[in-house]
Amino acid sequence: MSTSTGTGTSSLRGTLLLDEPLGRYTSWRVGGPAKRLYRPADQQDLACFLAGLEADEPLFWLGLGSNLLISDTGFPGTLIHTQGCLNTITAHSDTQHSETRGSGEAAATTLRVEAGASCAKLARFASRLGLVGAEFLAGIPGTLGGALAMNAGAWGGETWPLVERVRTIDREGQIRERARSAFRAGYRQVTGPEGEWFLSADLVLAPGDSEAAQARIRTLLDQRAATQPIGLPSCGSVFRNPPGDHAARLIEAAGLKGRRLGGAEVSPKHANFIINLGEATAREIAALIDLVQDAVERHSGIRLQPEVRRLGAFS
Structure with missing residues (x-):
């Protein structure tokens, strides 16, 4: 590994x-090297970096490395x-609303949250201000950027009902402000303008x-x-x-x-978790995911759909 500031x-x-x-950047603690990993100083620094990338350079965003x-x-x-950077949260009095908000919400507060802020940090920040509706985020092991990308949820709450506006960036470094109406959010999936990543979101919370x-x-x-194997390397829930x-x-x-494949195991505590017992490889985890899909389909006729995204080459 070598370290540099800037790209020339x-x-x-x-x-x-x-x-x-990349093993230390993922919650499963597995993964080979990235050709390059960039930690931006702020949004404008990121825009400058992206503008200098080659058009065919593979690009991926990494927060807490869960899912x-x-x-x-x-x-x-x-x-x-974005972990440890792009993680500021600021509160603003919410005196104006877009067409998606009603006049009865005049007492609400808008939190402007950057994509690298952890969901747990956001939940604690909101609760200390006396704002409600974001408590469910405390149990999501990821950043707001990831939560926005997949409409993360837990305990009956989901991310996108809180969203008023988002700020996005494309691979040329162009930053845009977009209303919530530009996106469609469903169960663990979000569709919107292609080729853009989330930089921040304005979340409206009630007092x-x-x-x-x-x-x-x-x-x-x-x-x-x-109920979950907290403290052991996993990605959270594997399947939708x-x-x-x-x-x-x-x-x-x-x-x-309790089914094992090499160093990977279906958690005896919660069956929708696959844990790394210490020496698992990404290949073993992927194979165990496939094994679970096949076995459940044979048993119940239902083909489970993974929440997990695979990055890199898997044979």
Whole structure:
């Protein structure tokens, strides 16, 4: 690995890492090297960096590395790493609303949240201000950018109902402001203008009881710790819940709890989690995901759809 500031352009202020191993950047703790990994100093620095990329350079954004499986051979392109940067949150009085908001919400507050801010940080920030509606985000192990990209949710809450506007950037470095109406959000999927990534979002939250909001966060986190293999390398939930059912129930019914393949295991605590026992490879995790899909389909006739995105080459 080598380290450099900038890419030969003196105006760049971020940090560039070459041939950087990616295992420590993912929640599964697996993944080969990226050709380049860039940590921008701020949004304008990122715009400058992207403007200097070759048009055919493979490009991917990396936050906390959850819901992501990077191959053992790595990624032959550039990763934009937002963890620890692009993570500011600011509060603004919400006196004006777009067409998607009603006049009865005049007392609400807008939080402007950059894409690299963790969902847990956002939930705590909102609750301390006495704002309610974002408590569910405390249990999502990712950044707002990832939550926006997949409409992440937990405990009955989802990301996009909170969104008023977003700021995006394309690979040429052009920054745009877009209304929520430019995107369609469904269960764990979001569609919108192609070739753009989220830089930040304006989230509108209603006023409420700060102590009650913080208590709800503690309750949700206690529930998460009691039912999920917290503290072990995983990606969170591996599969989407099919309509009217739960992936974990289907996996358990197929007799797969505790099933191992190399260093990867279907969690005995929660069947929709695959954990790295310490020495798993990305190839073993991918093979176990495929095995679970096939076994559940044979048992129930339902083909589970992964939430996990694979990056790099998988045979």
